[in-house]
Amino acid sequence: MGAAAEHSSRGSLLEPLCQREQKELLRKLPSSLFPSSPYKKRPPIHLFPSSLKVYHLLFSLSSNSWSTPTTKLLYQNPDYPAKYEKCLKVPCLCFFHSMEQYPNRKRKTPAKEEDIFNGISLDGLNQDLLERVLSWLPTSSFFRLRSVCKRWSSVASSATFRIACSGVPSRDPWFYMVDPNLDDQSIVFDTTEGNWKNLNYPSILLQDHNLKSIPVASSGGLVSFRTASGNFVICNPVTGACRELPMVNSVCESQTIHAIAMNSSLQHSSYKLVLVLGEFPNLMVKIFDSAKGHWEDDFILSRKTNTILGSDQAGDETVYFLSKAGDVVATNMQRSPSKQYSSVITVENGEEVIYFLSHSGTIVACNLSRRCFTEFPRLLPVFFEYSIDVVECRGEMFVVVLWEFLESASLRVWRFSEATRSWTQVAAMPPAMSHEFYGKKADINCVGCGDRMMICVNSGEFRSYILCNLVLNEWIELPKCVVDGKAKEFMSAFSFEPRVEAPV
Amino acid sequence: MASTSNSTSSKIITLRSSDGEVFEVEESVALESNLIRRMMEDDCANNIIPLPNVTAPIFYLVIEHCKKHAEMKDNKEKKKELRSQGEELLKSDPHTYSNLMEAVNYLDIKSLMDLTAQWLADFLKGKSPRLIRELLKIKNDFTPEEEAEILERNRWAFD
Structure with missing residues (x-):
C-alpha cells in the first residue's frame, strides 16, 4: 500500500504515464491489489475517451477496487488540473493511455465538429434506431434531411416510423396563417425555428370548387377547412394529405353554425369534428367521428336554466371601473369572417366542453357529455367597444380582450373560475406594446397551443402578429412575413402540431 | 470485493x-x-x-445512465447533467455512443432509448444534409435528377 500511495502523489497523477512507466508500476504493485479489473483484456481506450485524446482508468487504493467508471471522470479534462483534483480525493492510481498507442484512431485535434464524427457511420444503425432518431427531429429538419440519402428519404413512408413519431409526446406548434383574401393559403409560422414557411398548397384544396375554402378549426396535426359548398375537408398541412368528409345532412345545412371545433387523440390517431348549430338558444350538436367514418346522430343541447339569472347578475357585477368610462360607443361585436365560428374545445373531468362567442359577445359553454349549455357572465359591459376571442391553452379556455380605455389600449387574458363564477386576469400585454394599438380600432384573432398563443391584431392600416407565452409572460412581436418582396397580411391563424403521422 | 454493508436490502441481480x-x-x-x-x-x-x-464497457455506461435516469425524476439539475454528458459522449466518441444506443435498444430500456435518440436528433437538427453526409460518412446515393427533385419537393423546409 505504501509504495502505491507514493505513486499516487499528486505530481505524478497529473502527468500522463508512458507505457513503460505504467508497466513498471503495475509490476511493482502486488497483483492482489487488483481484484478484478474490468479491463483485463483491453485497455479502456474505447471506454474513456475525452476530447483531449487521453483515456483514464482509476484504481482506488482506499477501497481496493476499480472505481466504477463514472461519467464524471470520463469527461474530466486533464488540461485543467484543478478540476481534476476534485475527483481524486481518495488515493488512487490513474493510468493515462495516450492516443498514439492505437494507430487505428486518428490523431487529430477534435476542435471542430466536422472532425469529431470521423469513424462513425449512422448507416451502421439498424432501421429501428434510425427511425427513432429521425422521429425526434423537429419537422422542418426532418424534411430537410430527407435529402441526405435514399434510406433517410424512404423513412417517411415507413409505418414503423409513423409509430415512432406518435411516441413523441409533443411538438412545438406551427401556426397556419389565414390570408384575408383566402388565396395563397400555405404560410405557416414554425415556432421551433422561429420563422415563416411557405408550404405546398394541399392538393385537394386546389380543385376549382374548393378554391375559396376557409380554415375553420384545427387540432393535433390537422386543420379543417370548409369549402364554398359547405363541405368539410380535413388536411394535414405537413404532408398535404386531404380528405373530404361526407356531406352533412340537409337538415343541418339550413341552420346557422355557431361553432366548429375539432378534437383529436394522438393515441388513437383519430379526430372528431363538432358543429354547434341552430337558432340561439335552440342549439344542437353534430359530430363527425373519424374512427367511425360518418356523422353521428345530432342531439339537442338544453339550457342550464339556473345559470341565466346568475349570468345576468354576474354580468352587472363585472362592470368594474369601466362603467365610468365617459364615451360610450354602442356597437356589435366585431368579427372577421375567419372567426365566424371561433370556438375551442376542452376536456374537463372527461367531459368535452365547447366554448364559442355568441353574437352578442358572451361566451357560451356547451357540455357535450351532459348535453347542455350555459352562458358565462359578461367580461365587459355590453356598450363597451372591444375585440374578444377565445383560446385554448394547456386544455383550458382563456378569453383574450383588446379594448381602449383612458387614452390607451389594453390587451388582457382572462380565465373563468367555475367556483366563483367570475373572471380573473391571468396575463396582460406590457402597456408599452399594447399602446401601439390605441386609436387603430383593431380586431384581434387568437389561437392557443400548449403554453403559447398567437394574437393577430388587424385594422385597416395596421397589422401585427404577437406570440405570447403564458407561463413565462413573454410577448414577442413576430417579424414580417415577406413573400416576393411584399409583406404578407394575415387575418387569423390556426395552430397545429406538425406531425407527419397524423392521418386525415 | 466492494463492501455491501451500506447497501440496502434490495435484491442484487448478477449479469454477465x-x-x-x-x-x-x-x-x-x-x-x-x-x-x-x-x-x-x-x-x-x-x-x-x-x-x-x-x-462490459458499454454495459457500465448503460448502468450509469440508468442510475442517473432514476435519480433525475423531477430533478431538473440531474436531467441537465445527464443530457450534457450524453452530448459530450456523442461529440467525443460517437462510436461508443452508437454502441450505447444499440445496447440500450437491445436491453429494451424505453426511457434511455428515447433519450439517446433525442440527443442524437438534437445534434443533427440544425445541420445541412451535406454536412450530415460528411459527418456520418453517408454516401449520397441520389442521381442528380433525383436529388434536385427531392430538394424541390422539400424546398419550403429550407426557408
Whole structure:
C-alpha cells in the first residue's frame, strides 16, 4: 500500500504515464491489489475517451477496487488540473493511455465538429434506431434531411416510423396563417425555428370548387377547412394529405353554425369534428367521428336554466371601473369572417366542453357529455367597444380582450373560475406594446397551443402578429412575413402540431 | 470485493456481459431493462443472466445512465447533467455512443432509448444534409435528377 500511495502523489497523477512507466508500476504493485479489473483484456481506450485524446482508468487504493467508471471522470479534462483534483480525493492510481498507442484512431485535434464524427457511420444503425432518431427531429429538419440519402428519404413512408413519431409526446406548434383574401393559403409560422414557411398548397384544396375554402378549426396535426359548398375537408398541412368528409345532412345545412371545433387523440390517431348549430338558444350538436367514418346522430343541447339569472347578475357585477368610462360607443361585436365560428374545445373531468362567442359577445359553454349549455357572465359591459376571442391553452379556455380605455389600449387574458363564477386576469400585454394599438380600432384573432398563443391584431392600416407565452409572460412581436418582396397580411391563424403521422 | 454493508436490502441481480465480465446490479436498476425483466420472469433470477450482445464497457455506461435516469425524476439539475454528458459522449466518441444506443435498444430500456435518440436528433437538427453526409460518412446515393427533385419537393423546409 505504501509504495502505491507514493505513486499516487499528486505530481505524478497529473502527468500522463508512458507505457513503460505504467508497466513498471503495475509490476511493482502486488497483483492482489487488483481484484478484478474490468479491463483485463483491453485497455479502456474505447471506454474513456475525452476530447483531449487521453483515456483514464482509476484504481482506488482506499477501497481496493476499480472505481466504477463514472461519467464524471470520463469527461474530466486533464488540461485543467484543478478540476481534476476534485475527483481524486481518495488515493488512487490513474493510468493515462495516450492516443498514439492505437494507430487505428486518428490523431487529430477534435476542435471542430466536422472532425469529431470521423469513424462513425449512422448507416451502421439498424432501421429501428434510425427511425427513432429521425422521429425526434423537429419537422422542418426532418424534411430537410430527407435529402441526405435514399434510406433517410424512404423513412417517411415507413409505418414503423409513423409509430415512432406518435411516441413523441409533443411538438412545438406551427401556426397556419389565414390570408384575408383566402388565396395563397400555405404560410405557416414554425415556432421551433422561429420563422415563416411557405408550404405546398394541399392538393385537394386546389380543385376549382374548393378554391375559396376557409380554415375553420384545427387540432393535433390537422386543420379543417370548409369549402364554398359547405363541405368539410380535413388536411394535414405537413404532408398535404386531404380528405373530404361526407356531406352533412340537409337538415343541418339550413341552420346557422355557431361553432366548429375539432378534437383529436394522438393515441388513437383519430379526430372528431363538432358543429354547434341552430337558432340561439335552440342549439344542437353534430359530430363527425373519424374512427367511425360518418356523422353521428345530432342531439339537442338544453339550457342550464339556473345559470341565466346568475349570468345576468354576474354580468352587472363585472362592470368594474369601466362603467365610468365617459364615451360610450354602442356597437356589435366585431368579427372577421375567419372567426365566424371561433370556438375551442376542452376536456374537463372527461367531459368535452365547447366554448364559442355568441353574437352578442358572451361566451357560451356547451357540455357535450351532459348535453347542455350555459352562458358565462359578461367580461365587459355590453356598450363597451372591444375585440374578444377565445383560446385554448394547456386544455383550458382563456378569453383574450383588446379594448381602449383612458387614452390607451389594453390587451388582457382572462380565465373563468367555475367556483366563483367570475373572471380573473391571468396575463396582460406590457402597456408599452399594447399602446401601439390605441386609436387603430383593431380586431384581434387568437389561437392557443400548449403554453403559447398567437394574437393577430388587424385594422385597416395596421397589422401585427404577437406570440405570447403564458407561463413565462413573454410577448414577442413576430417579424414580417415577406413573400416576393411584399409583406404578407394575415387575418387569423390556426395552430397545429406538425406531425407527419397524423392521418386525415 | 466492494463492501455491501451500506447497501440496502434490495435484491442484487448478477449479469454477465459478452466479454465475460460479471456485474452485480441492484434489481431496481436492472428492471429498467425490459429484456432483463422478461428473462427474470422466465425464471433466470437465481442464475447469472447472460447478455451476449453487450460488452462490459458499454454495459457500465448503460448502468450509469440508468442510475442517473432514476435519480433525475423531477430533478431538473440531474436531467441537465445527464443530457450534457450524453452530448459530450456523442461529440467525443460517437462510436461508443452508437454502441450505447444499440445496447440500450437491445436491453429494451424505453426511457434511455428515447433519450439517446433525442440527443442524437438534437445534434443533427440544425445541420445541412451535406454536412450530415460528411459527418456520418453517408454516401449520397441520389442521381442528380433525383436529388434536385427531392430538394424541390422539400424546398419550403429550407426557408
